Amino acid sequence: MSNNSADLIVHNANIITLDPDIRVAEMIAVKGNLIWAVGNKDDLADFKGPDTKLIDCEGKTIVPGFNDAHCHPIPFAITMRYVDCSPSAAKSIAGIQARLRQYSAEIPPSQWIRAAKYNETQLIDKRHPTRKDLDEAVPDNPTILVHDSGKLCVLNSMALTLLGITKNAPDHSGGYIGRDEKTGDPDGIIYGRNETVEKGIPALDEEELQQGIRLANREYLSHGITSIQDMTWSNSLRHWNYFQKIKESGILTPRVTMFVGSDAVQEFQESALCTGSGDSRLRIGGAKIALDESTGTDRPSQDNLNRHALRAHKAGFQPAFHVNDIYSLQTALAALQFIKQNDTKFPSRVRFEHCAICPPEFIPKLKSFQVIVATQPSFLYYIGETYRRDMTAEQKEWLYPLKSFQNQNVMTAMSSDSPLFSCNPFVGIYTAITRKDISGNFLTPHESISLSDALAAYTLNPAYASFEEKLKGSLTPGKLADLIVLSDNITKIESEGILNTRILVTIINGKVVWEG
Numbered sequence: 001m002s003n004n005s006a007d008l009i010v011h012n013a014n015i016i017t018l019d020p021d022i023r024v025a026e027m028i029a030v031k032g033n034l035i036w037a038v039g040n041k042d043d044l045a046d047f048k049g050p051d052t053k054l055i056d057c058e059g060k061t062i063v064p065g066f067n068d069a070h071c072h073p074i075p076f077a078i079t080m081r082y083v084d085c086s087p088s089a090a091k092s093i094a095g096i097q098a099r100l101r102q103y104s105a106e107i108p109p110s111q112w113i114r115a116a117k118y119n120e121t122q123l124i125d126k127r128h129p130t131r132k133d134l135d136e137a138v139p140d141n142p143t144i145l146v147h148d149s150g151k152l153c154v155l156n157s158m159a160l161t162l163l164g165i166t167k168n169a170p171d172h173s174g175g176y177i178g179r180d181e182k183t184g185d186p187d188g189i190i191y192g193r194n195e196t197v198e199k200g201i202p203a204l205d206e207e208e209l210q211q212g213i214r215l216a217n218r219e220y221l222s223h224g225i226t227s228i229q230d231m232t233w234s235n236s237l238r239h240w241n242y243f244q245k246i247k248e249s250g251i252l253t254p255r256v257t258m259f260v261g262s263d264a265v266q267e268f269q270e271s272a273l274c275t276g277s278g279d280s281r282l283r284i285g286g287a288k289i290a291l292d293e294s295t296g297t298d299r300p301s302q303d304n305l306n307r308h309a310l311r312a313h314k315a316g317f318q319p320a321f322h323v324n325d326i327y328s329l330q331t332a333l334a335a336l337q338f339i340k341q342n343d344t345k346f347p348s349r350v351r352f353e354h355c356a357i358c359p360p361e362f363i364p365k366l367k368s369f370q371v372i373v374a375t376q377p378s379f380l381y382y383i384g385e386t387y388r389r390d391m392t393a394e395q396k397e398w399l400y401p402l403k404s405f406q407n408q409n410v411m412t413a414m415s416s417d418s419p420l421f422s423c424n425p426f427v428g429i430y431t432a433i434t435r436k437d438i439s440g441n442f443l444t445p446h447e448s449i450s451l452s453d454a455l456a457a458y459t460l461n462p463a464y465a466s467f468e469e470k471l472k473g474s475l476t477p478g479k480l481a482d483l484i485v486l487s488d489n490i491t492k493i494e495s496e497g498i499l500n501t502r503i504l505v506t507i508i509n510g511k512v513v514w515e516g
């Protein structure tokens, strides 16, 4: 290979660089794993050598690879091993039954069936399935069907028996067992948390998990995701070591930034690891500050939150607060004030995860602490109906206020929170632009942002939010060669078409890792 020629040139393309100095281009030359040059078609000859691999994009659009700023890859891999009962896969309880039957035909009796993602509001039946419905389909395999909110599940009779959930079983704190009104027998629906269920269902074995990781990897790459930020609150040193193993084996291709649970900060500190440790393939992000260690709820007391946040900050971790309502918004801001009073150095790039609801008076406070909001506007798309039904007119005004954040210079990084919902970045981008839900209804349309700002929120901003803006986020010479070729020119099509945009090629580290 000549020193003066590129390893790869992608050309004849409409390249949206997201680099303010270059903006648009027609070709990208890659050398090793880095972008060497970005230019127009006349520049191609300067970089092409006898061994240069050429990809003619036939005028298609290229953008930087997507960076999912908040997701949960291992739970995603686990759900990939679940029977998909999402609204697109099953439109009725009969449809769910058919999918379960089909799956059970391929496995031995008594093996567990794990199914997920049904949503009763999207089913023709407009109700939750019960043990009876599952028994009709799969009487001989213990079966769990998890709701798409993750907050309830349905068990068949065999599963209830195996777990010992009988008429006399007590309700646990944080949840309750659905029961037949007349007999008091469990109807199969388990609402909220239930330790018997959490502990009683056998985990996937290592081989099943790795199969799930392969499937999750395919999902990420086929959606153009070249970087993921794992925001799982339970991440510990064990998970860090596991990620090293799977990155080494090559079954998970996107770059991973793993945030650590705030309870695990100390063990990382003892191993001399903190935010920024690792390399561009796998690195440590900040600390996810979410849970009350004594109760396990996501509503820590102010003292608890203060202590966790200050400890994480002092141990060299970027704080990332789980902010899912106004209460947690207030307590996270108070914790930042506490850090300010107790340490001379204030943390940079503090993150608020979700921040789905943010009344206007809080936005200047976020600005004053330079908070980055890692948010999921795609939730508006998927559960817009629930928001419209359950929220007051005033609360609806405060949902995902992307434009208000932008007007007041609060940076937003977009993400999927998968497996809660699909990892497809175009759903988030579409919703950020249109403010339309799955049924086509608008929610606070005045909070919509432009396509280029939405793209930045899925590329540049997540890179900044993990201190990696010098490495990725735009197609700039010297940055990592992570880019994707799109089926459509998203700047020219109707916004409705953005939802259906597909990924034709995904390139990571200068290598084609997926072709659609």
Ligand SMILES: [Zn+2]
Binding pocket: 070, 071, 072, 231, 417
């Ligand atoms: Zn999450």
